Amino acid sequence: MQLQFLGTGAGMPSKERNTSALALKLLEERGTIWLFDCGEATQHQILHTTIRPRKIEKIFITHLHGDHIFGLPGLLSSRSFLGGEETLTLYGPKGLKEWIETSFAISKTHITYPIEYVEVQTGIVFEDDQFIVLANELEHVIPCFGYRVEQKPLPGELLMEKTKEYHVPKGPLLGKLKNGEDITLEDGTIVYSKDVTAPPKKGFTVTILGDTKYCEGAKQLSKDADLVVHEATFDHATTHLAANYGHSTNVEAALIAKNSNAKNLILNHISARFLLSDLQKLLEETKSTFSNAFIANDFSHYTWKNGILYEE
Known part of the structure; x- marks a missing residue:
């Protein structure tokens, strides 16, 4: 399993960070890619990677703020031009289907492949013989969800x-x-x-959270996860502002990881107020609460292999 961040900024694009998008690469597991959120210009970011849009099988949207969805119509349209024929499933809050279909209707956009829509509610949103995906509502200023991707146990080695x-x-x-x-x-x-055969091997668990302040829903999704991706729009010095805007600080993200017994934490959704020179201090502050922490940048790439997270 691999993670590649396509956009790690908060609110609007900056010179250093595009708006939210994250690719969960399941190429070894199922030959496909799952996308989480699709901010403006996500398809431009993809051009700088090895990701092929026709390999995107599912897109999970956390909420309907523009910095998480404005890249969707363009990406879905381009997927047709790039040979995507397989069904693509869109998961997201109520209103996502209406917004996409309205955008297509007004712009006379024709899609050559089927799109299935799943209106997300708390609980299981997808399950097959390989994976189960659970959603839970978070605490933001509009309905927002986090997702927990659990790989089912793998067959044991043949003796x-x-x-x-x-x-x-x-x-x-x-x-x-x-x-x-x-x-x-x-x-x-x-x-x-x-x-x-040897006993079955435990699969991985990845939790990807949308915009949220510190809340029980985030803790439940993160319980015993191998990796938690959590927003950090604010730092500890601006804790008083975070909750007012439905966001978290880096330390609150660390507390979610710590209190839920997660193994690794990646901070995402970084405000443009933080310059490159601020990131080391932000990371050190986070690690004082939860040591296995990282800060994602655009195009950051992580691989989970044999129970270890590698930053590449």
């Missing part, structure tokens, strides 16, 4: 020494055992998958 003991021949039978299927050999011997 080749064990398969040799049962005289399992090389070939497709080994694949069936690895995938959890029991098999019958030519002599009638039944070989049970559980007897020749």
